[in-house]
Amino acid sequence: MSETQTHYILHCDNSIDGLLTALFEAFALKKKLTAHTAWESLPADIISIVCGEGSNYSLFSTWTEVTTDERKALLTVQTIQKRLGMRIYDAVFHVLCHFDPSRGTLLFHFLVKAFQTGPRTIDRLADPHVMAMMEYDRKVSNEAHFFIELTRFTALPGTLYSRIAPKCTVLPFICDHFVERYYHENFIIYDETHHIAAIHKADEEWFLTDDPSMDVDLSQFQDADPFTSLWGVFFDSVAIRQRRNIRCQNTMLPKWYRKHMEEFSR
Amino acid sequence: MEHFFDSHTNTLAPKQTPVHGAVIQEDLSVEQKLTILSDAAKYDVACTSSGVARKGRGQGMGNTQASGICHTFGSDGRCISLLKILLSNECIYDCKYCQNRSSNDVLRATFTPDEVCTLTLEFYRRGYIEGLFLSSGVLHNPNYTMERIYEVLYKLRIVHRFNGYIHIKGIPGVDPVLLEQIGYLCDRMSVNLELPTAKSLSELAPNKTRQAILKPMKHIQVGIHNNRLTHGITNMKQSMLMEADAYDASTPAKPILGMHSGALTMRAADSSLSVVKAAKPYAPEDVSLTEQTETSISGQTAYGTTGRYFVPAGQSTQMIIGGSKETDFELLSITQALYQSFDLKRVFFSAYVPLNDDAALPSLDTKPPLLREHRLYQADWLLRFYGFAADELLSESKPFFNEQIDPKCDWALRHLGQFPIEVSKAGYYELLRIPGIGVKSARRIVQTRRECTLDYQVLKKLGVVLKRAQYFITCNGRMLHHIPMNERFITNQLIYSEKPYLPSTDGIQYVQPTLFDYGMH
Numbered sequence: 001m002s003e004t005q006t007h008y009i010l011h012c013d014n015s016i017d018g019l020l021t022a023l024f025e026a027f028a029l030k031k032k033l034t035a036h037t038a039w040e041s042l043p044a045d046i047i048s049i050v051c052g053e054g055s056n057y058s059l060f061s062t063w064t065e066v067t068t069d070e071r072k073a074l075l076t077v078q079t080i081q082k083r084l085g086m087r088i089y090d091a092v093f094h095v096l097c098h099f100d101p102s103r104g105t106l107l108f109h110f111l112v113k114a115f116q117t118g119p120r121t122i123d124r125l126a127d128p129h130v131m132a133m134m135e136y137d138r139k140v141s142n143e144a145h146f147f148i149e150l151t152r153f154t155a156l157p158g159t160l161y162s163r164i165a166p167k168c169t170v171l172p173f174i175c176d177h178f179v180e181r182y183y184h185e186n187f188i189i190y191d192e193t194h195h196i197a198a199i200h201k202a203d204e205e206w207f208l209t210d211d212p213s214m215d216v217d218l219s220q221f222q223d224a225d226p227f228t229s230l231w232g233v234f235f236d237s238v239a240i241r242q243r244r245n246i247r248c249q250n251t252m253l254p255k256w257y258r259k260h261m262e263e264f265s266r
Numbered sequence: 267m268e269h270f271f272d273s274h275t276n277t278l279a280p281k282q283t284p285v286h287g288a289v290i291q292e293d294l295s296v297e298q299k300l301t302i303l304s305d306a307a308k309y310d311v312a313c314t315s316s317g318v319a320r321k322g323r324g325q326g327m328g329n330t331q332a333s334g335i336c337h338t339f340g341s342d343g344r345c346i347s348l349l350k351i352l353l354s355n356e357c358i359y360d361c362k363y364c365q366n367r368s369s370n371d372v373l374r375a376t377f378t379p380d381e382v383c384t385l386t387l388e389f390y391r392r393g394y395i396e397g398l399f400l401s402s403g404v405l406h407n408p409n410y411t412m413e414r415i416y417e418v419l420y421k422l423r424i425v426h427r428f429n430g431y432i433h434i435k436g437i438p439g440v441d442p443v444l445l446e447q448i449g450y451l452c453d454r455m456s457v458n459l460e461l462p463t464a465k466s467l468s469e470l471a472p473n474k475t476r477q478a479i480l481k482p483m484k485h486i487q488v489g490i491h492n493n494r495l496t497h498g499i500t501n502m503k504q505s506m507l508m509e510a511d512a513y514d515a516s517t518p519a520k521p522i523l524g525m526h527s528g529a530l531t532m533r534a535a536d537s538s539l540s541v542v543k544a545a546k547p548y549a550p551e552d553v554s555l556t557e558q559t560e561t562s563i564s565g566q567t568a569y570g571t572t573g574r575y576f577v578p579a580g581q582s583t584q585m586i587i588g589g590s591k592e593t594d595f596e597l598l599s600i601t602q603a604l605y606q607s608f609d610l611k612r613v614f615f616s617a618y619v620p621l622n623d624d625a626a627l628p629s630l631d632t633k634p635p636l637l638r639e640h641r642l643y644q645a646d647w648l649l650r651f652y653g654f655a656a657d658e659l660l661s662e663s664k665p666f667f668n669e670q671i672d673p674k675c676d677w678a679l680r681h682l683g684q685f686p687i688e689v690s691k692a693g694y695y696e697l698l699r700i701p702g703i704g705v706k707s708a709r710r711i712v713q714t715r716r717e718c719t720l721d722y723q724v725l726k727k728l729g730v731v732l733k734r735a736q737y738f739i740t741c742n743g744r745m746l747h748h749i750p751m752n753e754r755f756i757t758n759q760l761i762y763s764e765k766p767y768l769p770s771t772d773g774i775q776y777v778q779p780t781l782f783d784y785g786m787h
């Protein structure tokens with residue numbers, strides 16, 4: 001190896017806008033690198049995107065900090081929507097909400113392919129990047145569905161309040177469902193993993209906020225609520241003793257989902 | 267409130283008739299009632315909330331999703347989706363298998379309609395449930411009981427504007443007029459078949475007759491059919507989409523145009539694998555209601571022509587498995603006949619749990635036949651989504667499923683001549699017949715092979731269960747391993763590589779293996 005090719009690592013914050021900005025920068029960098037060399041002749045892992053804290057510097061690499069830029073993020077979104085269509089954009093958005101710190105790199109590799117081969121790239125499941133996209137997409141959708149099922153509200157005076165602890169960023173996918181359901185109620189869903197909250201004011205639309213005052217300690221309210229204990233009574237008596245099957249219960253409802261479910265935290 | 271008119275005796279039903287054998291305790295708290303009445307309702311299996319999508323943002327609270335939503339799973343591993351309760355566990359009937367039979371000495375309780383409404387609404391607000399499942403013991407007579415249920419429904423839907431899911435149990439012997447009123451306010455209705463044949467019904471449920479059970483089922487079916495036609499829909503099984511304000515009397519019906527029938531019928535007609543059968547499906551005689559019902563639900567009354575639908579999520583039923591002596595073949599044939607002649611959405615199976623000591627019943631230490639129930643559900647899926655027919659899976663000469671392998675493997679092993687199937691060329695319905703390939707993986711195979719060639723690594727990633735499928739497929743002309751197409755060899759492989767702990771049911775023949783079994787010619 002006469003000339004060692006340096007690797008480029010783009011580091012961004014752990015937000016959707018941060019990742020979209022990093023994707024924008026990654027494509028700018030790719031354009032620069034391929035001015036004189038074909039992309040295929042460069043090492044496959046020449047550009048990678050990492051996000052969040054705790055990532056390490058590595059040898060022989062150029063580390064670039066990406067500052068989140070809403071304009072660049074919006075441009076990335078528009079380009080994907082226009083050139084690749086909504087089906088790919090939906091998949092990309094789901095993968096952005098996954099928790100894997102290396103999802104940026106996966107998205108970059110997938111998008112490079114997609115821009116070459118068009119909207120039907122997403123059907124090429126034999127390709128490892130497309131397959132990984134499908135798996136991440138499915139993980140996020142499945143987890144979002146779980147939180148549509150399991151999100152529990154505590155009746156505070158005038159407001160329904162819910163705490164959830166998802167692994168993926170599920171709030172953008174579940175709020176429409178709850179707005180439909182409780183349109184005439186005020187409600188707050190607080191995501192304690194990502195420290196964001198969705199707020200819905202009665203008869204209006206919902207929005208996301210990272211206001212720390214949304215983090216409320218619920219223990220005092222839950223003990224006072226008669227319906228919480230009634231729910232526990234119902235939960236116990238509706239199970240058939242002769243069919244007891246804890247393994248099946250654990251398969252259907254993995255334990256980490258149960259953190260804020262009253263019937264399990266008694 | 268209204269008086270409850272008993273149409274059988276033409277009298278006003280008396281308010282308090284002590285049911286014989288019942289312990290009636292006054293002033294039970296809501297918590298005690300909930301314990302008693304959910305405990306009494308738990309043997310009803312259908313806790314699904316699927317089949318109807320109703321938009322939210324109505325005047326009240328709630329919406330429904332066509333896929334249904336589970337809210338938690340109980341310690342028996344069953345999904346809890348609805349507040350499953352009885353309105354009352356007082357009952358004039360004496361069905362031998364039932365906990366609430368009139369001859370049993372159990373604590374009796376009855377909810378008031380307001381208690382049911384409060385519990386439903388407050389649980390729903392907190393995200394505990396998807397709606398209400400309301401059944402009841404027979405208080406005084408079927409009509410009186412169903413009137414009480416109607417009262418709850420009316421309060422929930424019209425007074426409280428509750429838009430969540432409601433499943434109502436129909437009680438055999440109820441008047442069709444009452445059935446129609448209830449049908450416009452609930453989402454799903456079910457009448458329990460209880461026992462698979464008329465013979466075992468007369469032995470174990472002396473107060474119920476087959477005709478009395480089938481009649482309301484037929485009424486509901488005709489009502490759904492007529493009401494859907496009124497709305498311009500010809501498909502009887504399609505999930506309905508309802509507007510949020512459907513329960514306002516002033517909401518006009520929206521004709522849905524361009525809907526054509528049979529869009530989702532899953533018949534295997536186009537599959538080369540399907541066995542060509544005589545047109546007459548096997549319909550056990552006692553499921554076909556020969557006598558013409560004298561009154562039927564037109565589905566076109568004042569409510570039927572508003573935005574309301576009659577039983578929009580369709581009807582279901584349930585049968586007890588293992589309480590009587592029917593074979594799997596009989597059960598499955600009856601299930602199929604119910605799907606075909608009653609347009610049912612689901613037939614549920616309930617493994618018999620011994621509750622009463624009675625000479626006519628299995629003894630109290632009988633274990634519920636859970637594995638048998640599981641195999642029947644697997645077969646039920648094969649009927650509904652995979653284009654199988656009951657007489658392909660079982661026959662008079664082989665009336666029981668092999669508990670050690672699933673019904674699809676069992677079928678494939680008896681039809682080895684049709685395998686192996688080439689996955690890169692086979693049609694969708696052919697793929698569905700391969701063990702280890704389900705609806706999702708078949709769909710993904712069809713989607714992927716348009717764009718690129720398949721191999722075993724890709725198939726695995728697409729969700730194909732290779733440990734079952736490997737014996738039945740080729741991919742680009744090759745099998746995964748060199749596998750002798752021998753029924754005995756593959757059966758043993760399937761049993762011992764997957765579930766070696768399952769007890770053997772029909773004594774497996776052990777045979778000295780030869781080198782030829784392993785392809786060493």
